Amino acid sequence: MAENTFALIGAAGFVAPRHMKAIAEVGGDLVAALDPNDSVGVIDGYFPAADFFTEFERFDRHIDKQRRKGQPIDYVSICSPNYLHDAHIRFALRSHAHAICEKPLVLNPWNIEGLSEIEAESGRRVFNILQLRLHPAIRQLRERMPTTPSPQLHDIELTYITSRGNWYARSWKGDIQKSGGIPTNIGVHFFDMLAWIFGDVEQSTVHLSRADCAAGHLVLKRANVRWFLSINAEHLPEVARAQGQRTYRSIRVNGGEVEFSTGFTDLHTESYRQILAGHGYGLEDAHTAIEMVHGIRNATPRPLTGDYHPRCERIG
Secondary structure (H helix, E strand, C coil), X not given: CCCCEEEEECCCCCCHHHHHHHHHHCCCEEEEEECCCCCCHHHHHCCCCCEEECCHHHHHHHHHHHHHCCCCXXXXXXXXXXXXXXXXXXXXXXXXXXXXXXXXXXXCHHHHHHHHHHHHHHCCXXXXXXXXXXXXXXXXXXXXXXXXCCCCCEEEEEEXXXXXXXXXXXXXXXXXXHHCCHHHHXXXXXXXXXXXXXXXXXXXXXXXXXXXXXXXXXXXXXXXXXXXXXXXXXXXXXXXXXXXXCEEEEEEECCEEECCCXXXXXXXHHHHHHHHCCXXXXXXXXXXXXXXXXHHHXXXXXXXXXXXXXXXXXCX
């Protein structure tokens, strides 16, 4: 048996193959997987011997039986819909396993407080995949930025457009109660990255809050941030559309572009390596970004006055 055993919840999801690949590359063994959808042939490419379940109750029983037989699961990797993360992390801790959860860790800040209590009771840890903190270009940016307060705030413009088809609105991702909306579902790791580099939020203003896009302005401890997030292909820059691109990422710092369009391939594997080495990102690390997106989700959009992202003017 491998040194570390894993179970995976959400095996049919978009991000699950990255977790399977990471588990394989760190020498782990995926012994059980769960998803109500049985389109999970991807497992065969990594762990064909893994037990698979479409019903949580049978999965739960299996994990419990293995533990009572002296073969407990070491880690439960969670790739389920956002609104189920809290419950599935609790399941992992009750099963005497560490939890490795995709972003967003949870939807609400108070969920983290509850998980902290169970984490302390169980003696197991909760880890969040905050992969941008491991991206070489982002780490270099953080190293270049002074951490001492300055009267002149850095000027940041974040633009992230990742085109999605009609299926998105009909899936759980299009339900704000389940996904948290655009800022939470596609933006939380960017907000985490910004706070990690430039400090905590001092002020937040929302200018757009739609099903397909959102935009606003943040004042962080050391930066002014204009941000724009979208899943609408019509919002792509003309040059990106002309080249047939479906995704556009841009971070401008003090007028200069930070190149980070590549280097994403192995970030999940590196996240797993860090976790197994005892250096993963836990509940407290995730807290700031969850506070940020919760505030954005519940804010009332304001008119386009003051400092706002220039793309807001192009949105009808």
